[in-house]
Amino acid sequence: MIQVTEETRAGWHVVGVKGRADSEAADELEAALRAAVDGHPKVAAEFSALDYISSAGLRAVLQAARAAETRGVEFAVCSLSAPVRKVFDMSGMHHVLRIHGELPC
Amino acid sequence: MPQFRLLLNGNLKELARLTTETTRFCRQHSLGDDVEFDLHLVLEELFTNSLSHGACRGAEDIAEFQLSNDPDGVTLEYADRGAPFDPTTAPAPDLAAPLRDRPAGGLGIHLIRQIMRDFEYQRLDGWNRLRMRRPIPAEKPK
Numbered sequence: 261m262i263q264v265t266e267e268t269r270a271g272w273h274v275v276g277v278k279g280r281a282d283s284e285a286a287d288e289l290e291a292a293l294r295a296a297v298d299g300h301p302k303v304a305a306e307f308s309a310l311d312y313i314s315s316a317g318l319r320a321v322l323q324a325a326r327a328a329e330t331r332g333v334e335f336a337v338c339s340l341s342a343p344v345r346k347v348f349d350m351s352g353m354h355h356v357l358r359i360h361g362e363l364p365c
Numbered sequence: 366m367p368q369f370r371l372l373l374n375g376n377l378k379e380l381a382r383l384t385t386e387t388t389r390f391c392r393q394h395s396l397g398d399d400v401e402f403d404l405h406l407v408l409e410e411l412f413t414n415s416l417s418h419g420a421c422r423g424a425e426d427i428a429e430f431q432l433s434n435d436p437d438g439v440t441l442e443y444a445d446r447g448a449p450f451d452p453t454t455a456p457a458p459d460l461a462a463p464l465r466d467r468p469a470g471g472l473g474i475h476l477i478r479q480i481m482r483d484f485e486y487q488r489l490d491g492w493n494r495l496r497m498r499r500p501i502p503a504e505k506p507k
Contacts, residue, residue: 283380314409314413315410315472343398343399347406347476350479351472352461
């Protein structure tokens with residue numbers, strides 16, 4: 261289960277995601293990120309309160325990143341917790357995503 | 366050797382039960398947050414693979430898993446009644462492929478292989494049977 265918050269900071273639309281991005285929550289995560297990408301030129305997914313992610317959650321993030329690329333939207337992932345960072349690293353997400361230690365804004 | 370076994374129906378809603386019971390096992394045996402996280406991840410990947418590839422969706426008792434731990438690590442045995450599939454020999458995904466070419470599948474099995482050791486597969490009596498270990502490094506007590 262995830263909870264999503266949205267705010268604007270220094271020109272970035274920041275989507276904060278809290279909870280567990282597992283197979284049950286993946287559709288909700290993808291919808292939230294895609295909606296943000298549809299409506300804003302710079303989108304940051306802020307994952308400091310994300311406790312868990314599986315390949316289904318990663319796919320949701322990748323789908324949003326693809327949509328951003330198609331639309332010419334800047335898309336970044338920020339503030340990963342240590343265990344979530346490990347899953348991103350094992351999956352080679354740094355090859356295809358901009359991953360920041362902190363918010364880019 | 367402390368053991369735990371759970372049967373799962375072919376429904377994604379079972380994921381919550383799988384997660385709750387795995388957490389209970391890990392905390393009972395003080396396995397630490399890293400081990401708990403890894404077991405959640407590996408079990409979710411195994412179970413969702415069974416649901417999507419094994420024609421198991423909707424049926425009862427389609428998968429079972431068993432956890433047992435000793436001082437050196439946790440042994441996970443997982444079985445499903447789906448079509449024969451050996452994840453130990455599945456090709457690795459191209460992680461460096463550009464975003465638009467990156468394949469949607471294969472990531473779950475890749476993660477399992479990164480985390481677990483001694484990954485073994487057997488097809489037995491209509492079941493895919495997997496066995497693997499999550500080592501617990503001795504120098505990092507939790």
